[in-house]
Amino acid sequence: MSGExxxxxxxxxxxxxxxxxxIGCPGCQHPILARTIGEVLEEMExxxxxxxxxxxxxxxxxxxxxxxxVLGSHGGAPDTATGIKRLRPECMVVTMQGxxxxxxxxAGSFIGAMTRGENITIVMSNNTNYGTTGGQLAPTTLIGQKxxxxxxxxxxxxxxxxxxxxxxxxxxxxxxFSARGALNTAANxxxxxxxxxxxxxxxxxxxxxxxxxxxxxxxxxWHMTPVECLDWIAAKMIPEFxxxxxxxxxxx
Amino acid sequence: xxxxMLVKGNEAVGWGAVNAGVDAFFGYPITPQNEVIEWFARExxxxxxxxxxxxxxxxxIMMVYGGAxxxxxxxxxxxxxxxxxxQEGMSHLAAADIPCVIVITQRGGxxxxxxxxxxxxxxxxxxxxxxGGYKTIVxxxxxxxxxxxxxxxxxxxxxxxxxxxxxxxxGILGLILEAVELKPIQFEPLPEKxxxxxxxxxxxxxxxxxxxxxxxASGKFREGFYHxxxxxxxxxxxxxxxxxxxxxxxxxxxxxxxxxxxxxxYVSRVCTEAVNRARAEGLKVGLLRPITLWPLASAAIxxxxxxxxxxxxxxxxxxxxxxxxxxxxEGKTEVHFLGMLSRHLPTDGGMILPGRVMEEIxxxx
Numbered sequence: 208m209s210g211e212x213x214x215x216x217x218x219x220x221x222x223x224x225x226x227x228x229x230i231g232c233p234g235c236q237h238p239i240l241a242r243t244i245g246e247v248l249e250e251m252e253x254x255x256x257x258x259x260x261x262x263x264x265x266x267x268x269x270x271x272x273x274x275x276x277v278l279g280s281h282g283g284a285p286d287t288a289t290g291i292k293r294l295r296p297e298c299m300v301v302t303m304q305g306x307x308x309x310x311x312x313x314a315g316s317f318i319g320a321m322t323r324g325e326n327i328t329i330v331m332s333n334n335t336n337y338g339t340t341g342g343q344l345a346p347t348t349l350i351g352q353k354x355x356x357x358x359x360x361x362x363x364x365x366x367x368x369x370x371x372x373x374x375x376x377x378x379x380x381x382x383x384f385s386a387r388g389a390l391n392t393a394a395n396x397x398x399x400x401x402x403x404x405x406x407x408x409x410x411x412x413x414x415x416x417x418x419x420x421x422x423x424x425x426x427x428x429w430h431m432t433p434v435e436c437l438d439w440i441a442a443k444m445i446p447e448f449x450x451x452x453x454x455x456x457x458x459x
Numbered sequence: 460x461x462x463x464m465l466v467k468g469n470e471a472v473g474w475g476a477v478n479a480g481v482d483a484f485f486g487y488p489i490t491p492q493n494e495v496i497e498w499f500a501r502e503x504x505x506x507x508x509x510x511x512x513x514x515x516x517x518x519x520i521m522m523v524y525g526g527a528x529x530x531x532x533x534x535x536x537x538x539x540x541x542x543x544x545x546q547e548g549m550s551h552l553a554a555a556d557i558p559c560v561i562v563i564t565q566r567g568g569x570x571x572x573x574x575x576x577x578x579x580x581x582x583x584x585x586x587x588x589x590x591g592g593y594k595t596i597v598x599x600x601x602x603x604x605x606x607x608x609x610x611x612x613x614x615x616x617x618x619x620x621x622x623x624x625x626x627x628x629x630g631i632l633g634l635i636l637e638a639v640e641l642k643p644i645q646f647e648p649l650p651e652k653x654x655x656x657x658x659x660x661x662x663x664x665x666x667x668x669x670x671x672x673x674x675x676a677s678g679k680f681r682e683g684f685y686h687x688x689x690x691x692x693x694x695x696x697x698x699x700x701x702x703x704x705x706x707x708x709x710x711x712x713x714x715x716x717x718x719x720x721x722x723x724x725y726v727s728r729v730c731t732e733a734v735n736r737a738r739a740e741g742l743k744v745g746l747l748r749p750i751t752l753w754p755l756a757s758a759a760i761x762x763x764x765x766x767x768x769x770x771x772x773x774x775x776x777x778x779x780x781x782x783x784x785x786x787x788x789e790g791k792t793e794v795h796f797l798g799m800l801s802r803h804l805p806t807d808g809g810m811i812l813p814g815r816v817m818e819e820i821x822x823x824x
Contacts, residue, residue, distance in 0.1 A: 223659075223666065255660030260525065275656040277528045278672035280551050283521035286513070290525025290533065291656065293509045294483055298658045316521065319514030 221245050224254045224272045234426035234433025236390045237266055237332060243396070244301065244330065245272045247404045253411075257299040260288045262308030264339045266332035266423070282313025285320035288327045299410060301328040306347040307337050310372050324381025324415040324458040328406045331372060331418070333387075333448065334425040342428030346370040349447055354428075369447055376418040377453035383415035386452040389422040391440040395450065405455065415458030422448060461640050469494035469633040471603045472536060472562050472626070473502055475610025478643040482531035483509035485522035487541060490574040491630040492564035495536040516541040520548030520561075527552070527559040528671040530655025532614055536562040538630075539572060542580060543588075549623060550589025554694075555672035556654070558617035558624075560610065565629040565724075573807035576630030577799065578724055581779040584625050585753040594698045596705055597625045597752040599723040603637035608644060615646040620701055621654075627752065629775075631725040631810075701754060708756035712738060713745030718824055719763045720746045721784055722773040726811060730773055733816035744820055752780070757787035764788035769823055771795045775802075775811055795823055 224245035231238045248254040257274045261267035263281035279287045284302035292300040309317050309331040320327065336354050337343040343356040347369050351360040361369075376385040384406050388399030399421055406417035422444050424436035431439060466474060472495045476484070484499035496512070503510040509526070513519040519535040526533035537545060542563050552559060565580050567573030587593040596616050598609040606628055613624040653662075654676060656669050673679050678689030712734050713719060722730040727748040737744040747763060749756050763770065769792055772781040781796045788794060797819045802809030 255665070256658040258529075258656045258658060273659070273666070273668050275658055275668050276670045277525065277656055278555070278670070279524070280521055280547060283517065283524075283548070286518045286521035287525035287528070289511065290483070290485065290522035290527075291529045292525075293511060293522075294526050294529050294531045294533075295657060315514055316518055319518055322514070323511075 222249055224249055224274055231265070232427050234424055234436055235265070236423040238271075239390050239396075240330070240332060240421050240423065241272055241303070243400050243403060244303070245274070247400060247407060248274070248299065251404070251407060253299045253407065256297065257301065258291055258295070260284045260291065260300065260302045262302065262304035262313065264305040264308050264337070266305035267303055267308065282308050282311075283316050284308070284313065285316045285325070285327065285329060289320055289323070289325050292325060292327050296326070299328075299407060301330060301407075304329065304331050305338070306331060306333045306335070306372070307345045310370055311346050321376060321379040321381050321416050326410055326413050326415065328410050328417045328419070330403065330406075331420045332423040333372070333420055334423040335369075335444065336425060336428050338425045338428055342425070347372075349443060371448065373418065373420040373453050379416070381415050381458050382418060382454055383409040383457045384417040384452070385454045386418075387420040387422070387448060387450050389440055389445065389450055391422070391424070391437040398450070402452070409457070412457070414456070420448075461642070463638045463640050465636050466603055466607070466639040466641070467494060467634065467636050468603045468606050468628060469564060470498045471606040471639055472610055472628070473498035474639070474641050475607040476534060476560070476614070477502070477506065478607070478641065479611040479614040480532055481508065481534060481614070483511070483526045483533040484535065485511050485513055485519045485526070485533065486535050487513050487516050487519050487537070489516075489538045489541040491566055491576070491633055492536050492538045492562070494633070495562060495564065516544035517548065520545040520552070523559045524548060524552055524555070524557060527557045528555070528656055530652040530657060532618075534560040534562065536564070538564045539566040539568055540570070542583070546589035548589075549587070549595070550591055550593065551672070552623045553587065553593035553595065554591070556621040556674070556677060557671070558621050560613045560617055560624050560626065562626045562628060564633040565627065567807055574630070575807040576725065576775065576810075578629060578726060578775040579777075579779070580627065581752060581774065581776060584627055585755070585783070593694065594701065594753060595623045595625050596620070596701055596754070597627055599627045599750060599752050600632065601724055601727045601748065603632070603635065604639045606632065607639050607641060611644045615649070616705065618649045620697055622697060622701070627724065629724055705751055706754045706756050707750035708759055709748045709750060711746040711748070713747060713763070715743055716745035716768055717743040718745070718769045718771060718820060720744065720771045720773055720816070721749070721760060721780070722746065723749050723752060723780065726773050726775050729811055729813055730816055732813040733820065736813060736817055737820050742820060742824055749780075755783055755787070757783070760784055760787040761789065761791065764792035767792065769793050769795070771797060771819060771823060773797045773811060773816055775799045795819065
């Protein structure tokens, strides 16, 4: 997160859930995702009932919507969301986490929530690296991708393979909905928005845990311009992480 | 006539919590506190309250964080290695001004250690074991009745200071049966939890969000930037308030004494018996029993030293509270120590017994 980029922005189109100080590097897609969550909540008239739990990292740091928010621990957001939802079942409880937060340090918390079929929504940004700390290897880093801690590129014999979180979530009986979207084109943005809406609808129905993974650009750590990032998502990320719904039903 | 019931220490946790109006329990099984989690699993749902068995102690403490941030009275319970796992969460709870109660039924350590009683978590609970430096009030009961009563006091103090409170039990207190009066205690009124998250619509202003861990009250954000200094002042002020107002201790046979024993928890019961035996032999021995381990009754201990009395610290560990007692007396008297190497058996079932304390009393006097 670059401090110089901090600006106060009131985004057109959001009536009530406007951004408070917005922090993000140029070309970062986390704020777009945050805004999308705000848009969907407003369209559903649920923003006044929403409670956001953040993880730790850029994907959490952009939890700058004007919604009730709890700053969680690194990886523990699904637990904290569980504590809230069990006591305030009328609220829409959503976690905003990064890939490292959700499936590396927070894997136990994430899997525990899916096992119990908690009625919460988990939104996970996947930008294939630890953005906040300077671009280190993440569980989602692509084979051959260079990061600050895999300087020769990810070698599967040493660092293993990228993890497919949306597919994993779909295997849990407690999960009602699991999908993966991207924000690199207008069409993908619209589909991602629809996934987020479906996820929230599942929560209102009490159908089980709903999960949305969103492929997200990280220009400074990918060492690319914002536009190059969009091309890289299409050419490299989507072939590894296919978009679409992996489960759409209810806990069973 | 007051109604009394035979209750196990670990189950008194539950009765006390219910009398305090507990809303939820989040926990993970670990010996020797399993009766606690089993009691809540059985009793809370039938009272319309929330019980969740978590995937780990990390999970338990972070669920406590969520439930308490939503404005409810919530708690967890653990021991030994589980308490180690909760340190990250404890640091977050203290940093975020979150009131909650944590019960620790101490067992022997370090590592897997033993599943039997010990008092080896004194340092950890009084120092703030997680990152960054924080303080939590620690209540150390020495009877089943006190476990029940201190649960209620703990919830009250947690809400009063918006800070976690620890009730420090142990494998002996947790498993003994004693007659208990299960009575709700009345406390002074508490401030409203205006900071709790419940969805913007439920706040009086409607358009202003609550941000737990970064609230305006914490001073963390001022004029749009991260004001670390203001936050430190905020935390320091609370630590000083608790340290000034919440010291609790008891004395026994301490009016005229040559030697004062300092002991807490189950060991203070052992030492009460030792004091009785010593007095029967004409030895002038008294007891000072800290009830809050933090804040510790350092001034009262120093007073004993200033009156020329010798001090014997007895604790079921390798020497933890004795360091704080030495600090408190500032070299004004001699401080002796009797610890778990003086247990009556080398197995983990060994205890420091009154006879062994008597030997030490005779040696000193």
